[in-house]
Amino acid sequence: xxxxxxxxxxxxxxxxxxxxxxxxxxxxxxxxxxxxxxxxxxxxxxxxxxxxxxxxxxxxxxxxxxxxxxxxxxxxxxxxxxxxxxxxxxxxxxxxxxxxxxxxxxxxxxxxxxxxxxxxxxxxxxxxxxxxxxxxxxxxxxxxxxxxxxxxxxxxxxxxxxxxxxxxxxxxxxxxxxxxxxxxxxxxxxxxxxxxxxxxxxxxxxxxxxxxxxxxxxxxxx
Numbered sequence: 001x002x003x004x005x006x007x008x009x010x011x012x013x014x015x016x017x018x019x020x021x022x023x024x025x026x027x028x029x030x031x032x033x034x035x036x037x038x039x040x041x042x043x044x045x046x047x048x049x050x051x052x053x054x055x056x057x058x059x060x061x062x063x064x065x066x067x068x069x070x071x072x073x074x075x076x077x078x079x080x081x082x083x084x085x086x087x088x089x090x091x092x093x094x095x096x097x098x099x100x101x102x103x104x105x106x107x108x109x110x111x112x113x114x115x116x117x118x119x120x121x122x123x124x125x126x127x128x129x130x131x132x133x134x135x136x137x138x139x140x141x142x143x144x145x146x147x148x149x150x151x152x153x154x155x156x157x158x159x160x161x162x163x164x165x166x167x168x169x170x171x172x173x174x175x176x177x178x179x180x181x182x183x184x185x186x187x188x189x190x191x192x193x194x195x196x197x198x199x200x201x202x203x204x205x206x207x208x209x210x211x212x213x214x215x216x217x218x219x220x221x222x
Contacts, residue, residue, distance in 0.1 A: 059093070104212040112198065113212065117190045121177055121199050123222045126214035128176075130203035131169035137206075138162055170200045 078086070101108040104119065112118070142159060145151045174196030181191060207214055216222060 059097075061097075064090070064093075102211055102213050104215065109212065115190070117181060117185055117188050117195075118198065120184060120222070121181060121195060122202060122210075122212070122214070123216050124177055124180060125173070125199045125202050126207070126210070127216045127218060127220045127222045128173070128203070129218050130173065131165055132173070132200060132203040133206065134162075135166065135204045170196070170203075173199055173203060 097108050101110075106114055113122075142155055145155045145158075174193075177195055177199045178191050181188065181195065202210055
């Protein structure tokens with residue numbers, strides 16, 4: 001029975017209401033992605049567009065580090081021939097840089113070795129017969145003696161005596177370096193313990209291991 005105050009719309013069933021989705025169906029709708037509208041290029045085609053001529057070898061360490069960083073960040077795949085060519089160029093560049101550094105070229109020296117003051121300090125050290133130059137041979141001899149129980153007892157005493165003479169020689173070398181440096185370069189700020197340690201660390205190395213290589217002989221006037 002239809003009552004007067006009832007409307008016809010209330011009696012009808014809403015057949016256009018949205019059917020609720022299950023969690024699995026909702027997740028599947030979210031994972032769906034529309035196509036790009038174009039085919040994905042092949043890897044060989046994409047690499048062919050990016051690949052170019054091999055860059056020349058870097059001339060400085062800073063440039064080499066920057067080049068290495070760029071190569072790590074890029075996704076370019078090189079052939080074996082290209083990798084071998086780059087490796088040969090880098091090896092050749094490093095060899096040339098080391099040779100120029102050993103010859104004392106200011107462009108390739110480390111920061112601690114640059115300047116006329118440091119060059120003069122190296123010449124003073126190389127012209128002396130330093131007691132500190134016996135450090136490495138003595139250290140090797142001491143290691144061998146430690147394997148002999150009969151002589152190991154005296155090794156500590158010998159090491160103590162050697163260290164005392166080493167400190168005395170380092171003090172004399174530092175005083176000589178500072179006096180002569182300030183006589184020749186009165187306006188320089190390089191001196192003191194920093195210059196003493198620079199000369200002493202070079203004096204402890206054997207002559208054929210010093211870098212840059214010595215340009216004067218022991219006993220030469222500097």
